[in-house]
Every structure is written in C-alpha cells, then in structure tokens.
Amino acid sequence: MFNGRANADLTDLAHSRGLAYGDGLFETLAVVAGKPLWLEAHLDRLREGLGRLNLQLNESVLLKELELLLDKAGKPQSGVIKVIICRCSGGRGYSPASQQSDRLLSFFPATKPAPYWHDGVKITLCQQRLSRQPALAGIKHLNRLEQVLASAELQARGFAEGLMQDDSGLLIEGTRSNLFLVRQGQLLTPALSRCGVAGIMRGKILEYAAQSQLPARVADLTLADVYLAEELFLCNSVFGIWPITAVDCHQKSIGPLSRHLQEQFKATFDV
Amino acid sequence: MFNGRANADLTDLAHSRGLAYGDGLFETLAVVAGKPLWLEAHLDRLREGLGRLNLQLNESVLLKELELLLDKAGKPQSGVIKVIICRCSGGRGYSPASQQSDRLLSFFPATKPAPYWHDGVKITLCQQRLSRQPALAGIKHLNRLEQVLASAELQARGFAEGLMQDDSGLLIEGTRSNLFLVRQGQLLTPALSRCGVAGIMRGKILEYAAQSQLPARVADLTLADVYLAEELFLCNSVFGIWPITAVDCHQKSIGPLSRHLQEQFKATFDV
Numbered sequence: 001m002f003n004g005r006a007n008a009d010l011t012d013l014a015h016s017r018g019l020a021y022g023d024g025l026f027e028t029l030a031v032v033a034g035k036p037l038w039l040e041a042h043l044d045r046l047r048e049g050l051g052r053l054n055l056q057l058n059e060s061v062l063l064k065e066l067e068l069l070l071d072k073a074g075k076p077q078s079g080v081i082k083v084i085i086c087r088c089s090g091g092r093g094y095s096p097a098s099q100q101s102d103r104l105l106s107f108f109p110a111t112k113p114a115p116y117w118h119d120g121v122k123i124t125l126c127q128q129r130l131s132r133q134p135a136l137a138g139i140k141h142l143n144r145l146e147q148v149l150a151s152a153e154l155q156a157r158g159f160a161e162g163l164m165q166d167d168s169g170l171l172i173e174g175t176r177s178n179l180f181l182v183r184q185g186q187l188l189t190p191a192l193s194r195c196g197v198a199g200i201m202r203g204k205i206l207e208y209a210a211q212s213q214l215p216a217r218v219a220d221l222t223l224a225d226v227y228l229a230e231e232l233f234l235c236n237s238v239f240g241i242w243p244i245t246a247v248d249c250h251q252k253s254i255g256p257l258s259r260h261l262q263e264q265f266k267a268t269f270d271v
Numbered sequence: 272m273f274n275g276r277a278n279a280d281l282t283d284l285a286h287s288r289g290l291a292y293g294d295g296l297f298e299t300l301a302v303v304a305g306k307p308l309w310l311e312a313h314l315d316r317l318r319e320g321l322g323r324l325n326l327q328l329n330e331s332v333l334l335k336e337l338e339l340l341l342d343k344a345g346k347p348q349s350g351v352i353k354v355i356i357c358r359c360s361g362g363r364g365y366s367p368a369s370q371q372s373d374r375l376l377s378f379f380p381a382t383k384p385a386p387y388w389h390d391g392v393k394i395t396l397c398q399q400r401l402s403r404q405p406a407l408a409g410i411k412h413l414n415r416l417e418q419v420l421a422s423a424e425l426q427a428r429g430f431a432e433g434l435m436q437d438d439s440g441l442l443i444e445g446t447r448s449n450l451f452l453v454r455q456g457q458l459l460t461p462a463l464s465r466c467g468v469a470g471i472m473r474g475k476i477l478e479y480a481a482q483s484q485l486p487a488r489v490a491d492l493t494l495a496d497v498y499l500a501e502e503l504f505l506c507n508s509v510f511g512i513w514p515i516t517a518v519d520c521h522q523k524s525i526g527p528l529s530r531h532l533q534e535q536f537k538a539t540f541d542v
Contacts (some may be wrong), residue, residue: 002285010281013290014273014375019355021415022293028363053416054423082363084290092299092353092379093416094422094446104285108363131466132438134419144292144365144416145324148405151365152325164389167403175365195402 002107004065016087016102020250021094022142024101025049025086029236031079031110034268036066038237041200046085048141050202054200056099057085069105078110078270086142112159113239115261118270120254121247122139123174126150126221128160130172130195138198150175161234163226163247171221174234178202179221182231182257187216200237200247214257231255246253266269274377275336277343278507287373289357292365293413295372296320302350302378303541307337309508312471314423317356320410327370328356340376349381349541351509357413360387384510385431388533390517391525392505394445396494397421397433399445401466409469410460421446432505434518435465442492447508449473450492452500453528458487459496471508479535485528502526511540 002008017023027046030037034140043059050057063082069081084104090097116122127193128150136143136166146164154162154175161174171190176198180189187209209216226232231253232244241262243254272277284448286293296304296390298317301308314330333354340352355375361368385392393453399421407414412493432445442461444450449470451460458480463469480487503515503523512533514525533542 010284013281015286015377016290017419019284019357020297020377020413021291021419022413026291029435053419080363086290092351094418095426096419096423104290106286128406129404131404133400133402133417135399141416142291143416144295145294145407145412145414146404147365148288148294148367150322152367155366204414214297222425238462 001065001069003071003103003131004061004068012089015089016086017089017096018084018102018142022144023053023087023096024084024142025053025054026140026142027083028238029081029083030269031070031076031081034070034075036075037079037268038200038204041203045140045200046199047197049141050085052088052135052139053097053141054099055087055101057101057103062103063125065103065105069107073107076107076109080108080110082106084142095243096103106183113211116242117240118161120243121160122246123234124154124157124159124162124248126164128151128153128164130164130166132166132168132194134194136190137195140197148176160221161242165223169222171226172196172222175232177236178237180205180233180235181221181229181235182227182255183229185257187214187257188219188221188225189216190221191218199235201240204265205235205261208261226250231258233258233261238264240271272336272340272343274374275332277490279499281303283360283373286360288358288360288367289355289413290479294322294324294358294367294433295355295413296324297411297413297483298354298511300354301540302347303539304339305341305346305348307352308539309471309475312474316349316411316469316471320412321356322369323406323410323411324358325370326356326358326372328372328374336374336376340378344378347378347380349382350426351379352434353377353379355413386495387513391514392431392503393517394505394515395425395428395430395519397424397435399424399435401437403437403439408466410452410464410469418446432452432513433478436494440493442494442497443467444506448505448510448513449525451476451504452495452496453502453526454500458461458485458528459490460487460493460495461492461521462489467534472506472511475536476506479532497521502529504529504532511536511542
C-alpha cells in the first residue's frame with residue numbers, strides 16, 4: 001500500500017530517494033491478536049529516525065493506513081507489518097530537496113515460528129563487521145548492506161543468526177536481533193551509540209528489568225564477555241526471545257533468567 | 272525505464288531489495304555527443320560492485336536498454352543517465368534469496384553547467400564523517416545516507432561541495448566527487464580502501480598521469496595535506512574538474528597542473 005492506496009501509481013517509487021540512496025526508515029511490527037504489537041514504541045523509534053534524517057511524517061495518516069492495511073488483509077490475528085518511510089523524490093543528487101515522506105506498507109501472513117524459543121539457537125560470529133556511524137546509530141534506516149552481507153554469510157554457513165562486531169571488535173548485535181548476556185545475575189546488553197539498531201524488544205526487556213529491580217546495564221562488550229557469560233539470548237519484536245545454546249564451538253546452557261524473561265513475555269507473543 | 276519497459280508494472284519495485292535495504296548499485300553517466308561517456312569504465316566499476324554484493328547482471332541487455340533509453344529520450348546530444356541495479360525482491364528479511372537483479376534507467380536532460388570549471392569553487396569541511404567499511408569501499412552502492420546527511424549540511428551552509436573525512440580524520444573525498452591535491456609537482460589523491468567511491472574521473476586522471484609520466488600517488492591524506500597543498504581540485508565524471516579556491520578560510524589559487532588537466536579533458540566534456 002503506497003501512500004494509502006492499494007493500487008497506487010508507483011511511478012513516484014521509481015524516483016524514490018528510498019531506492020536511490022536508502023534515504024528513509026523502516027519498522028517491522030508483529031501483529032498479535034489482530035493488532036500491531038508495541039505500536040507506540042515503534043512510533044517512538046520512527047520519530048527519533050525522522051529527527052535524525054530531517055524528515056516529516058503525518059502520524060495520524062500512518063495510523064489510519066495501518067488499520068486500512070489490516071482491514072484489506074482480512075483482519076488477520078497474526079502476521080507481520082512492514083512500514084517503509086522514505087523521502088519524496090526531488091530530482092537527481094544527494095541534497096534532500098524535501099522533508100516530505102512517502103509511506104509504503106506491506107502485510108506478511110504469519111509463518112510457522114522457528115523452534116528456537118523453546119530449544120535455543122546455535123549461532124556464529126559473523127566475519128562481516130559493522131562500521132561506526134554515530135549519526136545513524138540506533139535508528140532503523142534503509143542502509144542495510146552490512147546486514148545483507150552478514151546474512152548472506154550466515155546463509156552460506158547454515159546459521160539462523162550470528163553476532164556482529166564493530167570495526168574495533170566491540171560486540172554490537174545480531175544481524176536482525178539484539179544481544180543480552182547474563183553475568184553474576186546481571187543483564188548486560190551492548191551499547192548502540194556508535195552502530196546497531198535499538199530494538200523494540202531490547203527496550204521492553206530493559207523496561208521490565210527496571211520495573212522489577214532486576215540489575216541491568218548497557219555496556220561496551222567484547223567476545224570475552226560472551227565466553228564468560230552464564231546465559232546468552234537474542235531478542236527482537238517479531239520472534240521474541242531466543243536463548244543461545246552455542247556461539248561457534250562455545251556451548252552455553254539455557255539459564256533461569258532467560259526462561260524467566262520468556263515467561264514474562266510469553267502471553268504477549270502468544271507462544 | 273524498468274527492466275527495459277518504459278511503462279512497466281512497478282509492483283515489483285514496491286518489494287525491491289533496493290528500496291528495502293539499499294541492496295544494489297548505481298552509476299551516473301554523462302551523455303556527451305549523444306553517447307554515454309566512459310561506458311566501459313562505468314561497467315568495470317559496476318562489475319566490481321556486482322562481485323562484492325554477489326549479484327548478476329546481463330550486460331548485453333543493459334547495453335541495449337541504454338540505447339533504447341536514449342532513443343526514447345529523442346537521441347539527446349547531452350544529459351545524464353542514471354542506472355540503478357538492485358537485487359530482485361524475494362520475501363522479507365535481510366538474507367539475499369537471489370542473485371538476479373532489476374534494472375532501472377533514467378535520463379535527465381542537460382542543465383546549465385556550474386561556473387566552477389572556470390572560476391574554481393569554494394568548499395568547506397563537512398562535519399558529517401564517513402564510516403569505515405572495507406567490504407563496501409570503492410563501489411557505488413545504494414547505501415548513501417552519509418552523503419545525504421553531508422549534502423544537507425552543505426545545503427544549509429550554502430556550499431556547492433565539501434570534503435569528507437573518515438572517523439579517524441583521514442580525508443576521503445567530496446560528497447559527490449573525488450579530491451586531488453598537488454604538492455611539489457606531484458598529484459596526490461586519497462586511498463579508498465576503507466571508504467569512499469572510486470570515481471571514474473579519478474581513474475581517468477590517474478590513467479592520464481601514468482601515460483604522461485606525471486608523478487601521481489594514492490595515499491592516506493589528512494587536512495594538513497590540504498593546507499600545505501599548492502593546488503587542489505575536485506573531479507567527477509559528470510562535471511569534470513573543479514579547481515578549489517578555498518577550503519573554509521584557507522585560500523588557494525588555481526594552479527598550472529589543474530589547468531593542464533582541464534585542458535586535457537576539455538574536449539571530452541565539450542566545455
């Protein structure tokens with residue numbers, strides 16, 4: 001659905017700055033019990049991204065289009081919505097002529113969930129690294145070639161996910177998820193001030209930790225922290241929480257804090 | 272023109288990985304005397320990019336479409352062609368399902384050239400820096416938010432171009448051009464192994480230098496080199512060579528080597 005129209009003329013899309021330069025943002029929202037999950041948190045991150053890229057978006061129009069999208073999809077109980085917001089076209093050249101944005105919304109039906117929530121997941125360390133760019137760190141922008149290259153690597157090596165380091169060797173995140181580790185009962189997750197995407201599920205877990213007096217800290221972490229961790233898990237707002245059972249040859253067991261957090265979010269994800 | 276059709280159904284474009292992740296490449300070619308300038312060099316860079324992103328492209332099809340594009344535009348003598356090559360859509364998620372690519376070609380009529388070829392250009396140092404990503408350095412991929420942010424900065428400050436440093440302070444390039452400087456009669460241009468785009472004009476100048484026994488070197492350069500340089504110029508394959516007359520408050524005069532190189536390429540650009 002392009003700017004609210006299911007059968008829109010897509011000529012503008014051919015000149016989109018989203019396509020030309022990745023000049024835009026996206027959000028991927030789980031649909032649970034017929035509604036977009038954690039919509040407000042996704043909108044918050046979108047607002048942060050719009051500010052960084054100096055883009056405008058009429059939020060009430062977007063909210064109406066999200067409803068329309070679900071109506072047109074037959075009011076599904078579950079699935080995934082992808083929202084792309086990109087700067088309107090305005091001639092050739094990098095200079096942004098406009099703050100106005102186009103909206104492209106898609107619905108994807110639910111697929112059978114991977115068994116990793118229950119069984120845990122064996123992951124690897126990606127060779128592809130993340131570059132440091134504070135101006136773009138944290139937001140979910142459309143420049144995702146590093147994730148594409150890392151995912152191609154995982155695909156070739158047969159892994160469902162992998163950890164990514166920045167160019168100085170700091171651990172940042174998975175290719176499509178955030179990382180948590182547990183050490184001496186404390187939750188730790190990598191700082192995302194230089195690169196990485198500040199995931200919605202990561203935020204919800206940190207929020208839950210703060211509310212329930214569970215010690216949690218955002219920190220600069222390295223591979224050594226992974227090897228020393230008592231528990232490790234990945235999270236995102238579509239698959240929830242995946243305990244990690246191995247990082248390459250380093251075995252881990254699924255620990256009590258990972259299971260506790262899964263229990264807290266079980267109903268939310270309808271697992 | 273999408274995949275060879277002027278009035279193509281653009282539905283595929285809405286699910287394009289070019290739009291979703293910037294998973295693709297582009298080339299901007301000047302049209303001079305009715306033909307794309309330095310087509311072979313552009314194809315060379317495209318091949319390098321296709322290899323890095325693991326993408327396939329039928330070159331003879333692209334060549335036919337370039338001809339068709341110019342025919343449809345009324346066989347213009349001058350102008351600019353933009354070619355976008357992006358990975359075909361293949362579901363949601365970063366993993367590239369396919370090596371196949373879509374082709375989107377556009378023609379832009381010639382505009383009045385800026386006076387900078389003759390008069391030189393006053394530029395600035397961009398605050399926005401380039402991140403280091405060797406996997407993507409040199410190629411002209413679609414992840415261009417750093418250039419967009421830098422161009423927005425230039426626009427706000429009233430400059431036609433600006434120099435970009437990487438996050439360690441090495442000088443890399445302009446936002447849409449490459450940098451050369453002259454010191455003790457030697458041509459120097461920044462190394463592009465960690466970031467930056469290996470421009471076609473940069474390549475042609477280095478080629479000319481090699482053929483005419485003009486000393487030239489690719490090196491790690493900093494701002495100090497700019498301040499100490501006897502001559503400075505920017506280049507790209509659309510505007511040619513722009514001598515730099517000031518970098519912020521540091522004045523430069525247009526030197527003999529810059530004028531000599533312009534003389535060599537004058538006929539090519541039909542200046």
